[in-house]
Amino acid sequence: MAKANERKHRIAIVGGGPGGYEAALAGAQLGAEVILIERAGVGGAAVLTDVVPSKSLIATASAAQSVRDSGRLGVQAFVPGGDGKPVRPEIAVNLAAVNKRLLAMAGAQSVDMLRSLEDAGVRVVQGEGRLDGPNAVVISTAAGGGGTDFDRIEADTIVVSVGSSPRELDSAKPDGERILTWKQLYDLPSVPEHLVVVGSGVTGAEFANAYRTLGSEVTLVSSRDQVLPGEDRDAAGVIEREFTRLGMQVMSKSRATSVSRTETGVLVELEDGRTIEATHCLMAVGSIPNTAGLGLAEAGVSLTDSGHIRVNKVARTNVPSIYAAGDCTDFFPLASVASMQGRTAIMHALGDFVRPIDLRNVAANVFTYPEIATVGWNENSLAEASDVAKAVSHTIPLSVNPRAKMIGFTDGFVKLFAWQASGTVIGGVVVAHRASELIFPLALAVEHRLTVDQVASAFAVYPSMTGAITDAARALHQH
Structure with missing residues (x-):
């Protein structure tokens, strides 16, 4: 915390996506003066046009599929036909209404995030930011964004969190219609x-x-x-x-x-x-990072050939005063990783305790139906790393899990990886309905280096999908 009459540490954040948002909150919490520049809306593309709306659309589709599959559970919806006999109705999807709902939800989420920043004391400016050397940002106010008292600000720490955009091919130029x-x-x-x-x-x-x-x-x-x-x-x-x-x-x-x-x-x-x-x-x-025209190279920041910002495990670039977070970096392109990078960057810049980000511990999810959730080592990474200790794995198909049978969703499995010698859990794969919720126990096990016996000794509710996790752990018990 700054002492009386001592200037606060000033942080300028370019981009208000998950990384920029979390960096701003962390900076305010630690007593810094924080200015966040965002051109579209707090939350960035992740909230406004990517993660929030897309996963909302997918949730709607999953709900429709659940209704279609309900016949497997004996649930039948019928309407009388012209001859009085029951006719199963088709599920109707009003896409215009679906899109209206999810975009409104994304906008409301952005507003909630803006209010959280303002309540924390963060100054949010609608506009575009560009680096002017390693310790300054030039702000171009967005059209309709109102006036501002400054065009150029000096900063002790700069965080770049500008995200990415869909990759476009000249041979298949998007037109927004077809x-x-x-x-x-x-x-x-x-x-x-x-x-x-x-x-x-x-x-x-x-x-x-x-x-x-x-x-x-x-x-x-x-x-x-x-x-x-x-x-x-x-x-x-x-x-x-x-x-x-x-x-x-x-x-x-x-x-x-x-x-x-x-x-x-x-x-x-x-x-x-x-x-x-x-x-x-x-x-x-694929996607491309939104790093063009930001003055990064002029400030001495190292970029990959694809334009991604090179960062280390505390989200710092090769320029000590400049950090970066999210899809614009050469790290794992996930919103959760961007958020962690943003927090880690600020804690490191302000001298707080920080634990470098280990991508082996990152849980990820594919929101198909069923979902795929993963964390830690897998068969691909183990096969590529010939110099590591020997690992063992065990797979429990959902077809033998009582809860999966009850809900009529048995297409999937739980796969657990552990070191053979120590029994330490090093990774897992879950393919199931809402696997994104089921992967968390395995993420905890990987993060805290629990053994299969420790995982197996925890009580799982019976019947439950998590029971497949403890079953897989028990199968890997070593005498």
């Missing part, structure tokens, strides 16, 4: 008749799953031999089988070379000469 990025989906007035999704990574798989569930015919174009190439192969296999069950066409080992408009929709051309005609196309081919 050829779309994931930020443009929320303008659709109705469910697309036939949606082609180019890209089978996390974003592509999530939206393909959601729109197929909402009623679209979906074709997923994947350049790999399996969807979700970055995930556990067994987990990705479950998702691909579910896609097929839903009636989705998955085109593996296929690469799109161009997407063009037609009179009635789009034409997707593949590398092997095949074409796909559809009404809409979603381009999910």
Whole structure:
């Protein structure tokens, strides 16, 4: 805390996404003078056009699928037909109403975050920030954002948290109507008749799953031999089988070379000469950092060839006064990681105790139906690291879990990894409905280096999905 008559440590934060938001709160809590510059709204793309609206859309799709699958539990909804016999009604999805709700929710979340910052004493400026050397930021006030008392501010610490944007290809330029990025989906007035999704990574798989569930015919174009190439192969296999069950066409080992408009929709051309005609196309081919024109290189900040900011495990760049957080860095592109980077950066800059971020401990989730949640080591990373100790694993299929049987959701598993010699839990994979909630016990085990016996000794409710975790831990007990 600053002493009387002593100038407070001044922090300038460029970008109000998860990383910038958490950095601002941490700075205010530790007694610094904090100024946050954000051009669109607090929360950034994560809240306004990415994580919050997309996961809300996916939740709506999951609700629709749960109703469709309720027949497995003996729940039947019928209306009388013309002959008096029961007719099962179709589930109707009002996409315009869905989009209105999720965008309103995203906007309300942004306002709540703004109020939290203001209540903490953070000064929030609507505008664009650009570095002017290692200790200053020039602010260009956004149109309609009102006046400001300054154009250039000196800062002891600068945090850059400007996020990323969907990658666009010249051969498939989004137009916001038929050829779309994931930020443009929320303008659709109705469910697309036939949606082609180019890209089978996390974003592509999530939206393909959601729109197929909402009623679209979906074709997923994947350049790999399996969807979700970055995930556990067994987990990705479950998702691909579910896609097929839903009636989705998955085109593996296929690469799109161009997407063009037609009179009635789009034409997707593949590398092997095949074409796909559809009404809409979603381009999910990665993202690029929003670091151009920020004055980073001029300030001496090291960037990767792709434009990402190089940071260390405390979110610091090679310039001591400049930190960075979130998707604009060369770290793991997750909102939770961005938040942790933001807090870690400020605590380090202000001399508070800080624990360097270990990406091995990061829990991640793919919001398909079922979900895939992961933490720590997996089969891929263990295979690549030949110099590490020997690991063992055990998989419990949900088909033997009583709770999974009760709710009618047995397509999935729990997989646990541990060091063979010590029994220390080093990773896990959960494929299940709401796996994002089930991974937390494994994240705690990995973070605090619990052994399989310690995990197994904890009481899991019977019946519960978490019982599969303790069952997997018991199976790895060493004499």
